[in-house]
Amino acid sequence: MGEKIATKKNARVEEVFNLFITHIQNFLREANLNHQEYTNFVNWADRLGRKGELPLYADVFLETHVLEAMYTNMPGTQPSLLGPYFAEGSPLIESEPGEPLVLTQRPDEPGDVLYFKGHVENTEGKPLANTRIEFWQNDNSAKYSNFDSDAPDFNLRGHFYTDENGDFEVKTIVPVPYSIPTDGPTGEFLEYMDQHSMRPAHLHIMFEAEGHDTLITQVFFEGDEWLETDVAEGVREELITKLEDKGDHKKASLNFVMRPE
Template identity: 80%
Template sequence: MQQQQVTKKNERVEEVFNLFITHIQRFLEEAKLNHEEYTNFVKWADRLGRKGELPLFADVFFETHVLNAMYSDKPGTQPSLLGPYFLEGSPLIESVPGQPCVLTQRPDEDGEVFYFKGNVKNTDGKPLANTKVEIWHNDNSAKYSGFDSDAPKYNLRGHLYTDDNGDFEVKTIVPLPYSIPTEGPTGEFLTYMDQHSMRPAHLHIMFEKEAHETLITQVFFEGDEWLDTDVAEGVRPDLMTKLEDHGDHKRASLDFIMRTDE
């Protein structure tokens, strides 16, 4: 006889689930859906899951609000979306003293040459040396390597470490604005809402340092036409910087503040 697996009660799961169900029930009462509308919603939600788009939908419509609730009243750099295009195992970018690290890229990588500088401190203003800095972004066709792209798996991806002053600099190309996928249920939902699918150009950066909270954030550029209407609502004022034109290349910089573990 097969022994039944015993699952221990989790009070936090129970608390959140009950709150979720309560709000869904209130939503259904307030929206006054008829049975056809309710059935269509259930079928749409089923397609969302079967197409594997639940993480995408959650990124676009929920994650920003989770982050706001967690960090809006805390010191330090505001986090932003991890996004669906992160890949584990990016290569280490070797540093040469006095020179920027070069993000992994093809020899003939198309795009505007871009130098990005940053500095990392804690909330007390102490520079954080040897902080791991993971960077990834899209290419000049607005695609991410490893996802719907013919580029090598870790193209325009890599990690490096800050120097003794908490500084780092990377040479790459300027990222582009892009549309989230629109062929599936998420795009269908945006059409119903008469909402565009664009995200402003951005760098993804993740900082990891012992005894500090991992900081997952993004860097945006002043003047981008999609800043105010980012479909994922991921833009924060303190995550914007100026993209400076130096003729044959662009430059930008931004400082970051990490919170210590509580």
């Protein structure tokens, strides 16, 4: 027999695990499942894991409620979902003074040109210079590079820093609404719930500044038909901005407030 590997007890893991089991047991009692229904549930959950959709399901149906419980009553900009399409290792984007940053993109990238301006400060109103910003979004075909797009890796992805006034401006394209994957167990769940699979158009932004909590959030746009029924429930009123039509491009802006650690 192989030697048993000793494990160190973790009180927090034990606490959370016990709560998880207790609530699952209460759920099963309340649902009053028969054995066939229970078996169907277990098999569906098994397919969810085997298909690699557990992170997708958690992002869509669980993460937003965790964030709301943690941050709704706290000062600062509300976070939103990290989502399943974040990729490490994005390129550094730089620009000449006074010029907008240009997000990594193909020549003649399809889509409406967007100039997005932001201002970053702390909860005391102090601008946060040199804040690291990670920025990513889908393309005009509703796909994300590094995942399901034909675009090169890190297309419409990049990181950059705020200027001495806590400001930034980035040239990109207007993102588009998209459907989460529906060809697996998550899609089955949506069918059972008679729920659509659409997310409104959004930008993903992550802010990192010394002495402050990392802020992971999204930016949405007025008038999007899916704002009120986002399948992931990731929309926050303060994260909605106006998309202004300037003829040859669109323009939008938003201020962001980071919390002290």
